[in-house]
Amino acid sequence: MSQAFRLPEILEIARAEGKVTVEGLAERLGVTVQTIRRDLSELADTGRLERVHGGAVLPSSVSNIGYEERRNLNDAGKAAIARACAREIPEGASVFLNIGTSTEAVARELLRHRSLMVITNNMNIANILVANKDCEIIVAGGVLRRFDGGLIGNLTINTIEQFKFDLAVIGCSALDEDGDLLDFDIQEVGVSQTIIARSRKTYLVADHSKLKRSAPARIASLADVDAFFTDQPLPDRLEARCREWGVDVHIAD
Incomplete structure (x- = not known):
């Protein structure tokens, strides 16, 4: 055939x-x-x-x-993105890592970082970082989403609001040509919006496949993040918007 x-x-x-x-x-x-x-x-x-x-x-x-x-979707690309992102995270920082396989990959790249404080609503990330004895781990409480280890809901939001962290590393389910970060779960969207609001800097980690998907709930715009780590060049229109918004785009090797 x-x-x-x-x-x-x-x-x-x-x-x-x-x-x-x-x-x-x-x-x-x-x-x-x-x-x-x-x-x-x-x-x-x-x-x-x-x-x-x-x-x-x-x-x-x-x-x-x-x-x-989902962890195996473009795992090589996610690993490269995670390495690039981790290089931009200084030792001694307070960092929020949210739900997602890309942020979990970033957590694995932080195992040798020193004097970190990591706040997370992802039980998988907490378990990954247990191996880093020089990392203080704070888990935001909430309703456990069993299939991915995520913590969501008002209790999660209330916990996050107690902090002002140096930077947040977030993922998303989809990214459209207008530069909007999208997700499927409206409760998770509320958590992500609170994370961005309580962070001095926000990094987005998302591989090229997110540009081929759609999701119904809007988290924020790329204009609201400081740096975007991905694994392939962006479409011309989106790249131009990132320049206009002052978003640093890192294409991982």
């Missing part, structure tokens, strides 16, 4: 099943796993699928798949 026939077939399978695996497609379509990997890479490059460990999912289903699978 030629690629011209395979790609539509792969998309049909993904739409029907929500996810495809490299080995499953190779067996089903009678080709090698290397061929399937190339097919999935092409579909991901054109925004029709999102790569996850061992396969791919539809972009519109990203918010509905398991959190462990």
Whole structure:
């Protein structure tokens, strides 16, 4: 079967099943796993699928798949973004890290930082940073969202309002061409807005896939952040807006 026939077939399978695996497609379509990997890479490059460990999912289903699978979405890009962001976080700072797999990647890059105070509403981040004995960890209370370890709600907001931290590192579910940061959970949006309000500086960490998604709730504008860390050059219009707003854009290697 030629690629011209395979790609539509792969998309049909993904739409029907929500996810495809490299080995499953190779067996089903009678080709090698290397061929399937190339097919999935092409579909991901054109925004029709999102790569996850061992396969791919539809972009519109990203918010509905398991959190462990979301961790594997563009994990190399997230790791590069995290390294670039961590280099801009000074030792001795007070830092807020919010919910998300990108902010968790930043936490892993802070394990050698000294004299940090990290406030977080992400139980996964707290558990990651336990390994850094020179980091004070403060967990913002709230309602536990079991599937991703996030803490949300009014109690979380009330805790955050007790602080004025040096900088916040936040993620988002989507980023549109107008430069708006978007999310799916309205309770999480309220928490994120409070984080930005209580921070002297705000860094956004978001890989290029966020520009291919949409979400219904607005957190803020890129104009409200000081630096944006991502893994691919921005569309021309968005890059121009960042220059206009004075947002430092860091493209991670």
